[in-house]
Amino acid sequence: MVLVRRQVGWLAGQFLATLALASALVFVVLRVLPGDAAVVALGVNATPDALARWRAEHGTDRPLLAQYGEWVGGMLRGDFGTSFVTGNDLTTLIADRVQVTLILVGLGMLLALVVAIPLGTLAAVTHRSVWGTVIAGASQVGVAVPNFLVGVLLVSLVAVHAGWLPAGGWTPPAVDPVEFLRRAILPAVALGTVQAAVITRYVRSAVLEVMREDFLRTARAAGHTRAGALVRHGLRNAGVPVVTVVGVQLAAMLVGAVVVERVFVVPGLGSLLVDSVQQRDLLAVQSIVVVLVALVVVVNFVVDLLYTALDPRLRAEGGAR
Numbered sequence: 001m002v003l004v005r006r007q008v009g010w011l012a013g014q015f016l017a018t019l020a021l022a023s024a025l026v027f028v029v030l031r032v033l034p035g036d037a038a039v040v041a042l043g044v045n046a047t048p049d050a051l052a053r054w055r056a057e058h059g060t061d062r063p064l065l066a067q068y069g070e071w072v073g074g075m076l077r078g079d080f081g082t083s084f085v086t087g088n089d090l091t092t093l094i095a096d097r098v099q100v101t102l103i104l105v106g107l108g109m110l111l112a113l114v115v116a117i118p119l120g121t122l123a124a125v126t127h128r129s130v131w132g133t134v135i136a137g138a139s140q141v142g143v144a145v146p147n148f149l150v151g152v153l154l155v156s157l158v159a160v161h162a163g164w165l166p167a168g169g170w171t172p173p174a175v176d177p178v179e180f181l182r183r184a185i186l187p188a189v190a191l192g193t194v195q196a197a198v199i200t201r202y203v204r205s206a207v208l209e210v211m212r213e214d215f216l217r218t219a220r221a222a223g224h225t226r227a228g229a230l231v232r233h234g235l236r237n238a239g240v241p242v243v244t245v246v247g248v249q250l251a252a253m254l255v256g257a258v259v260v261e262r263v264f265v266v267p268g269l270g271s272l273l274v275d276s277v278q279q280r281d282l283l284a285v286q287s288i289v290v291v292l293v294a295l296v297v298v299v300n301f302v303v304d305l306l307y308t309a310l311d312p313r314l315r316a317e318g319g320a321r
Contacts, residue, residue, distance in 0.1 A: 015301045022293040023075075026286045027068050037084055040280040058084055060282075071286070080287040085279045090287055093272065098291060100170060101261070101268035105253045107184055108191030113246070115196040120203025125230070127208060136204065142197025147256045151190035151263040158186060168265035187264040191256060195249040202245040206238035213237070240307065247303030251296040 038054045039046065046054075055061035059070065074081055080090035123135035159167035166183050173180040210216060211234065219229035258270030265271075269288060276284035 012301075015297055018297050019290075019294055022297075023072060023286075023290050024068070026289045026293075027071065028064075030282055030286050031064060031067075035280060037280055037282050041084055058283075071283070075287070075290070081283050083276075083281050083284050085276075085281045085284075090284055093284075094269070094287060094291055097267060097269045097272045098295075100172075100266060101254070101257050101270060102295075103173070104184060104187055104261070104266060104268060105191065105250070105257055107188040108253055109195065109246070109250055110192075111188055112192035112196040112199055112249070115192075116199035117203055119196075120200040121207050121230075121235075123200065123204040124207035124211065125226075127204070135200065139197040139200040139204075142193060143201065145194060145197075147190055147194055148259045148263055150193045151187065151260050154186045154190055155263065168263075170266045170268075183264075187260050187266055190260050190263070191253050194256075195253060198249055199242065199245060202242055203238070206241050207234065210234040210238045243306050244303060247299055247306075251299045254292060254295050254299070 036051075037058075037060060038051045042050055042054055052061070059067055071081070078091060080094060082089055083093070119135055119139070123132045123139070126132035127136070155167050158164050165186055167186075169183050171179040171183050207230070211230065213234075216229050216234050219232065220226065224232060257268060258273055260266070261268040261270035262274055269292065273285065273288045273292075276288060
């Protein structure tokens with residue numbers, strides 16, 4: 001128990017340090033970029049007095065350290081402030097949009113796992129057959145295809161030409177579950193296709209490595225069939241490296257959702273980020289980026305905990321540290 005607490009404390013420290021560094025970098029980078037938020041908000045014909053009043057009202061005329069401290073303090077209290085451009089409450093806006101993104105990413109990862117785990121296992125078991133070669137080749141091609149290209153192809157072929165599903169838009173699942181699935185399935189497939197290909201390759205490699213281990217041969221010698229020994233003793237061991245890959249791919253999907261949401265006109269965090277960048281809404285952009293970074297860091301934090309729980313060797317190393 002002491003070793004587990006030490007591991008959790010170490011990971012929590014890394015989590016907080018990463019968030020602090022990311023927030024500082026995002027704030028500094030956005031402030032040193034050329035352009036004036038006041039001019040963007042009021043237009044190039046605004047008078048110097050009007051620009052000065054806008055900067056004083058939004059606090060952009062104060063020292064950077066004071067601006068950063070107020071922004072971080074607000075976030076720690078759950079207050080992201082108000083948009084420079086629309087005046088909307090960013091806390092409510094980001095909370096609404098992040099729900100959409102998390103639902104979409106969760107659905108995409110679920111589709112990826114449903115496809116990748118059986119295909120990767122099948123590719124390993126049949127690695128010397130035609131099926132194994134075809135699955136390995138298809139997953140290699142899938143890794144090279146970007147999410148936005150899959151999205152464009154799905155919109156063109158499935159939505160526009162075939163007319164099977166809507167090309168875009170979003171319906172919350174609580175409002176109409178059927179319409180939610182009709183509108184969410186294409187962006188989820190666009191998000192999950194590349195990740196399914198990546199995870200398939202890792203599952204294949206992990207299962208192949210486990211199949212060569214002595215404990216699996218011992219299980220077969222004890223009377224288990226090849227499939228029975230693999231299911232009973234092999235998949236748990238193969239799952240350790242796969243958990244790490246799933247975590248990395250989940251973090252990649254959060255970033256990839258920015259593009260996919262734009263392609264399918266989904267009102268998620270990615271669409272809000274693109275709109276805020278176009279409007280040069282500094283406070284909204286830096287808050288959304290930090291939320292995305294926080295989500296990625298949380299995913300990695302959970303993956304590290306799972307990895308430690310699944311592999312007793314890491315717990316032993318943590319105790320020795």
